[in-house]
Amino acid sequence: MNLSVQLGSLQMQNPVTVASGTFGYGVEYAQLLDLNRLGAVTVKGIRLNPVRGNPTPRTVEVTSGMLNAIGLQGPGVDGFIEKYWPFLRSLNVPTIINIWGTSVEEYAEVARRFDAVEGVGALELNVSCPNIKEGGAQFGTDVNLLRQVVSACRQATRLPLITKLSPNVPNIASFARAAAEAGSDALSVTNSVPAMAIDSETRRPRLANVTGGLTGPCIKPIALKLVWEAARAVRIPIVGMGGIQTATDAIEFLVAGATAVAVGTANFYEPQTAFQVLAGLQEYMERHRMTDVRELTGSLRAGP
Amino acid sequence: MIERTVQILANERVADQYFRLVLRAPEIAPLVQPGQFAHVRILRLKEALLRRPFSIFQVEGDTFSILYKQVGKGTEVLAQMAPGETLSAIAPLGKGFAVPPPGGETPLLVAGGYGMAAMYLLAKRSPQKGIVFVGGRRQVDILCADDFRELGWEVRIATEDGSLGSKGLVTQPLRAELERTTAGRRLYACGPTPMLRAVGLLAEEFRVPAELSMDEHMCCGVGVCLACVIRVKSGDGWEYQRTCTEGPVFDARQIVWEGQP
Ligand SMILES: Cc1cc2nc3c(=O)[nH]c(=O)nc-3n(C[C@H](O)[C@H](O)[C@H](O)COP(=O)(O)OP(=O)(O)OC[C@H]3O[C@@H](n4cnc5c(N)ncnc54)[C@H](O)[C@@H]3O)c2cc1C
Ligand SMILES: Cc1cc2nc3c(=O)[nH]c(=O)nc-3n(C[C@H](O)[C@H](O)[C@H](O)COP(=O)(O)O)c2cc1C
Ligand code: FES
Numbered sequence: 232m233n234l235s236v237q238l239g240s241l242q243m244q245n246p247v248t249v250a251s252g253t254f255g256y257g258v259e260y261a262q263l264l265d266l267n268r269l270g271a272v273t274v275k276g277i278r279l280n281p282v283r284g285n286p287t288p289r290t291v292e293v294t295s296g297m298l299n300a301i302g303l304q305g306p307g308v309d310g311f312i313e314k315y316w317p318f319l320r321s322l323n324v325p326t327i328i329n330i331w332g333t334s335v336e337e338y339a340e341v342a343r344r345f346d347a348v349e350g351v352g353a354l355e356l357n358v359s360c361p362n363i364k365e366g367g368a369q370f371g372t373d374v375n376l377l378r379q380v381v382s383a384c385r386q387a388t389r390l391p392l393i394t395k396l397s398p399n400v401p402n403i404a405s406f407a408r409a410a411a412e413a414g415s416d417a418l419s420v421t422n423s424v425p426a427m428a429i430d431s432e433t434r435r436p437r438l439a440n441v442t443g444g445l446t447g448p449c450i451k452p453i454a455l456k457l458v459w460e461a462a463r464a465v466r467i468p469i470v471g472m473g474g475i476q477t478a479t480d481a482i483e484f485l486v487a488g489a490t491a492v493a494v495g496t497a498n499f500y501e502p503q504t505a506f507q508v509l510a511g512l513q514e515y516m517e518r519h520r521m522t523d524v525r526e527l528t529g530s531l532r533a534g535p
Numbered sequence: 536m537i538e539r540t541v542q543i544l545a546n547e548r549v550a551d552q553y554f555r556l557v558l559r560a561p562e563i564a565p566l567v568q569p570g571q572f573a574h575v576r577i578l579r580l581k582e583a584l585l586r587r588p589f590s591i592f593q594v595e596g597d598t599f600s601i602l603y604k605q606v607g608k609g610t611e612v613l614a615q616m617a618p619g620e621t622l623s624a625i626a627p628l629g630k631g632f633a634v635p636p637p638g639g640e641t642p643l644l645v646a647g648g649y650g651m652a653a654m655y656l657l658a659k660r661s662p663q664k665g666i667v668f669v670g671g672r673r674q675v676d677i678l679c680a681d682d683f684r685e686l687g688w689e690v691r692i693a694t695e696d697g698s699l700g701s702k703g704l705v706t707q708p709l710r711a712e713l714e715r716t717t718a719g720r721r722l723y724a725c726g727p728t729p730m731l732r733a734v735g736l737l738a739e740e741f742r743v744p745a746e747l748s749m750d751e752h753m754c755c756g757v758g759v760c761l762a763c764v765i766r767v768k769s770g771d772g773w774e775y776q777r778t779c780t781e782g783p784v785f786d787a788r789q790i791v792w793e794g795q796p
Contacts, residue, residue: 252760253755253759253760254759255757255758255759255760259757259758259759259780260757260759262536262537263536263537263538263625263757275759275761283774283775284761284764284775287751287752287762287763287764287765288752288762289761289762289764290752290754290760290762291752292583292584292585294582294583295582295584296584297584297585297754299754299760299762301760301761301762304761304764304775447584448584496584498755498759499584499585499586499754499755499756499759499760500576500584500585500586501576501623502538502625502757503538
């Protein structure tokens, strides 16, 4: 049975990775999980300099999901390389580094810095974080800015580029195409969905940042449609994510057109989720007499 | 830190809204240090997905227990669970209290409500017996004082309505004790944030070291999500540190409180 997939020149032994921001820098889970069984480790978003992040409360639980407004707290490129890279480098599976910036130049600079680091698997361009005042989401909701960011990064590195699209656009197909044309090797679909929660007793927002990003099982139907639309618009592979907590969820994303999947919020309540997904996927393939996981990608049948 | 399915051995109401939950967890129990917590998934909760953090109260043989207050969705369902049912626990987590060495400092423990739970193992493992200051709104909020007395500790109680012990806040008898003497003493506190802050201020005023166990909302409990941060002094400024990983216990002098620059 073949489970391996490719995102550009990035080889994954299986199609299951984890979603940026839900798995720290990998090392935190090393005591609980055998990270070498993942398809890849995807780390929390990094920009050039250290970032403090938003005030608390940064998260709130909602029905079948949660909101977050972490504000991309992180150690910056140098801090990441010093503190976390030696460990990640020692793994047998590739690392996907999620990067962002507040200008096109910063994205390119971060990409250039990682281009010089030996052993990086791929860069995931976060153009869609809803929780940052400047930068973040605007790059993912303005198709021209998106094109500029991807082209600038393309020129800055030969590493595989995965552009992480925002769900908050009227027509994801045009964004998918823009990213592909600008040189992206793959897409991630989707980031968290802009949302808010209010405490009726106090009439205050539940997040210090007022609004945040909705994630978890409640966004799965939204994410599936976005993956399906993006997959029909481009030929580059897609990493599907949004509410995956079982193998069945993951298979739905593959059928909708994803080549790989990422487990996000589910890590918080069940760190074993990625492995459960992988085991369930193999069981499904046996049951459906499939020998290659790629047979599933985009295999949606017509009609209900 | 390990993740295990743990079986409920007992789940009994202690008083009012407070319950004591005993879990069979042979691999977790021996690892527990005072002040650490368990991150518990209540599988019956279908639409509220996140784990809930609870201090580890007592450890005995291959079991550990939790003292919890029924406050919301998760603890309501938990209160209905019966022996034989299972939960998932990731434990032990976090950096707990520093147990003083033999001949070292005498601990003064300060607790409010379920904060008592975090204190028990410290009292049990401390070579010096000290005093526990317990506060609560009413008599029913004063938990497990007898467990501490059985360890040979003195318990001083304060209730806001005066229904048990002295009337007022727990920091009043604590202040009286610190006025008597501070030599060779160390404060340890767990409870509501305003209480922790008041203890931190007393520690500063009397120049006694203090360790505070902070209560922040958590998602992952293991350091990956960055939900649970508090402001901690660093260089000439401050940085966010994770309550689940660098904490829950912090040196009181390091904490930058709400409203402080
Ligand atoms: C380190 C630590 C140790 C704790 N130890 C104990 C203990 O020994 N006994 C005990 O009764 N409680 C303890 N708590 C508080 C306990 O975690 C909450 O009471 C519990 O999560 C409430 O869950 P719920 O579903 O009933 O409430 P809901 O209000 O329905 O919960 C909604 C969300 O808010 C979170 N939440 C609500 N209140 C708190 C709170 N006070 N602290 C953190 N998260 C909260 C929940 O985890 C959940 O994600 C501790 C908290 C921390 C951080
Ligand atoms: C707490 C938290 C932090 C996140 N941080 C990032 C981040 O740094 N960069 C990024 O591209 N996406 C980030 N995300 C979005 C996830 O990678 C993922 O796209 C989203 O959560 C949807 O998947 P899920 O429903 O399985 O969680 C974050 C999500 C959560 C819940
Ligand atoms: S709860 Fe996730 S980092 Fe502390």
